[in-house]
Amino acid sequence: METASVKEHKIRVIGIGPGSPDYLLPAAAKAIESAKVLVGGRRALGQYARPDVSQHTFPITNDIPAVMDFIKHELAVSDVGVLVSGDPGYYSLLDALRREYPAEQIEVIPGLSSMQLAFARLALPWHGACFLSFHGRRPEQEELCYRPGRILGMLTDGKYNSRSIAEILMEAGWPGETRLSVLLRLSYPDEEIITTTLSEASKMAEKSHGILIIQG
Structure with a gap:
C-alpha cells in the first residue's frame, strides 16, 4: 500500500x-x-x-x-x-x-493565554495595551518608551525579570512611581500576584518567568 x-x-x-x-x-x-x-x-x-x-x-x-x-x-x-x-x-x-x-x-x-489571565486577575481591560516579550529576547528601545496612560504586558525570563525590567523601563523614561504588577504561576494553587512600583521593584528580590503589567 x-x-x-x-x-x-x-x-x-x-x-x-x-x-x-x-x-x-x-x-x-x-x-x-x-x-x-x-x-x-x-x-x-x-x-x-x-x-x-x-x-x-x-x-x-x-x-x-x-x-x-x-x-x-x-x-x-x-x-x-x-x-x-x-x-x-x-x-x-x-x-x-x-x-x-x-x-x-x-x-x-x-x-x-497567561496574558489574558493576568489582565483578568487585575480586572483590567486590555484593549489598547501593548504586548511585549522579554522571554529570550529584548524588545527594541522604541517599544519601551513612556507615554502617560500607556499599559504594557510583558513575558519575562530568568535574565529579564521584575528587577531588571523595572530598571530598564526607568532608564527608558518611565517614572519610578509607575504601577507594576508581577503575576506568577497563574492558574496554579500557588499563584502569586504582587503589586508595587517600578522603583520598589528595582530594589526587591527578583521574580522571574511570569507576567509583568505596567500601568503608566
Whole structure:
C-alpha cells in the first residue's frame, strides 16, 4: 500500500491554556483525546497524554530541529497534535511551524493565554495595551518608551525579570512611581500576584518567568 502524502495529514496546534486543566477549552480536550501522535513539553505530556490508548509522544526541548524532524516523519502516516502552553498565537511553536508548513496544513485550536489571565486577575481591560516579550529576547528601545496612560504586558525570563525590567523601563523614561504588577504561576494553587512600583521593584528580590503589567 502506498504511503500517504505528508500534505494529506494535518498539524493540530493545540493551546492548552495557562496550566490548570480548569482553563483547557473543550475543543482542545477533544483534540488531545483523539490524537494518535502528540508533541509537547514534558509537563504538558505528563498532564494530558493518554498512554492507555497508545498515543505516540515526543517531548519539546531546546532541540527544535529534532522536534521538527519527528513531526515531519509522523505526518507521513498520521495527523500530529502539538501541545503549546497558553494560546498558540502568542509566542509559541506556531511561528516555527508556519516557516516549515503551509497554513492550510495547520489547524490551530486557540487557548487562554497567561496574558489574558493576568489582565483578568487585575480586572483590567486590555484593549489598547501593548504586548511585549522579554522571554529570550529584548524588545527594541522604541517599544519601551513612556507615554502617560500607556499599559504594557510583558513575558519575562530568568535574565529579564521584575528587577531588571523595572530598571530598564526607568532608564527608558518611565517614572519610578509607575504601577507594576508581577503575576506568577497563574492558574496554579500557588499563584502569586504582587503589586508595587517600578522603583520598589528595582530594589526587591527578583521574580522571574511570569507576567509583568505596567500601568503608566
